[in-house]
Amino acid sequence: MTLPEPRRIAVPGTTLPEITLSVHDTGGVGSPVLLLHGWPDRAALWTHQAAALAGAGYRVVVPDLRGFGDSDRPAEVEHYPMRALVADVLGIADALGIDRFALAGHDWGASLGWAVTLASPRVTRYAAFSVGHPAAFATAGFRQKAMSWYMLWFQFPGVAEQVMPAEDWQFLRGWLHATLPDGHPMAARHVADLSRPGALTASLNWYRANVDPARFVPTTMPQPPRITVPTMGVWSDGDLALTEGQMRGSSAYVDDFRFERVEGCGHWIPEEAPEAASALLLDFLAGGREG
Numbered sequence: 001m002t003l004p005e006p007r008r009i010a011v012p013g014t015t016l017p018e019i020t021l022s023v024h025d026t027g028g029v030g031s032p033v034l035l036l037h038g039w040p041d042r043a044a045l046w047t048h049q050a051a052a053l054a055g056a057g058y059r060v061v062v063p064d065l066r067g068f069g070d071s072d073r074p075a076e077v078e079h080y081p082m083r084a085l086v087a088d089v090l091g092i093a094d095a096l097g098i099d100r101f102a103l104a105g106h107d108w109g110a111s112l113g114w115a116v117t118l119a120s121p122r123v124t125r126y127a128a129f130s131v132g133h134p135a136a137f138a139t140a141g142f143r144q145k146a147m148s149w150y151m152l153w154f155q156f157p158g159v160a161e162q163v164m165p166a167e168d169w170q171f172l173r174g175w176l177h178a179t180l181p182d183g184h185p186m187a188a189r190h191v192a193d194l195s196r197p198g199a200l201t202a203s204l205n206w207y208r209a210n211v212d213p214a215r216f217v218p219t220t221m222p223q224p225p226r227i228t229v230p231t232m233g234v235w236s237d238g239d240l241a242l243t244e245g246q247m248r249g250s251s252a253y254v255d256d257f258r259f260e261r262v263e264g265c266g267h268w269i270p271e272e273a274p275e276a277a278s279a280l281l282l283d284f285l286a287g288g289r290e291g
Helices: 043-055 082-095 108-119 134-138 142-147 149-153 159-163 166-175 185-194 199-210 244-253 274-285
Strands: 007-011 019-025 032-036 059-063 101-106 123-129 231-236 257-262
Touching: 007 082, 019 043, 019 082, 032 043, 032 082, 032 108, 043 059, 043 101, 043 274, 059 082, 082 108, 082 199, 101 108, 108 123, 108 134, 123 274, 134 244, 142 244, 159 166, 159 199, 166 185, 185 199, 231 244, 231 274, 244 257, 257 274
Parallel strands: 032 059, 032 101, 101 123, 123 231, 231 257
Antiparallel strands: 007 019, 019 059
């Protein structure tokens, strides 16, 4: 299975310069679905799901998000605020002539998906993999904050850039890839992508632009607007960075919420449990209420 050949899409900036993104589009006249990857991934994360959805008649759009894959990767942190990332997603839809669309995201792609769903009435259904609603994440308690230690470490410019690549990316392999079988192709892809000039810093800029250390410890936050579209949260019991509570707690902020737990799977649900992830998406997009 492979994704369709990518096309380059220029997304106009508002307060930031135009950026060009690499986007895979299955085309066709089916209902559109956008799939958003996280850190340190690219569109290839969703290869299995894109094939399954396209086979079921959907038009599937899978971008390399800014800073990742073959998309532009500006070096400056000011190019990565959430408002710019949201504008990228909506700009891709505009460029492809897509008005309303279903959305799924994993990891940072899930955080971005929550933001897009909150910001735009164009989202019809949303599936969040691994990362729950931002308010649920913020109020999930101290175990979640301890598991998120790396978000604070990433705030120091140059430190992770020096430590992670050392000794053939030993730290990254020992931490991020510890649950993967030896030789898993995803691990090689992460290392190859992050080894390119400027790629590691570009990827870390997502954290540096959108995680405020001053707001990391407080456990309460103002009540956000409610999400009214059908939403599914998918969490795996082997996740190294995210608790079940931060996903289950998302139900407090969503009118129509479905929770699914994937057993025996690590953080990268779309690649570690591809059949389960594809089946859940197909059922959810068809209006299923299992779970």
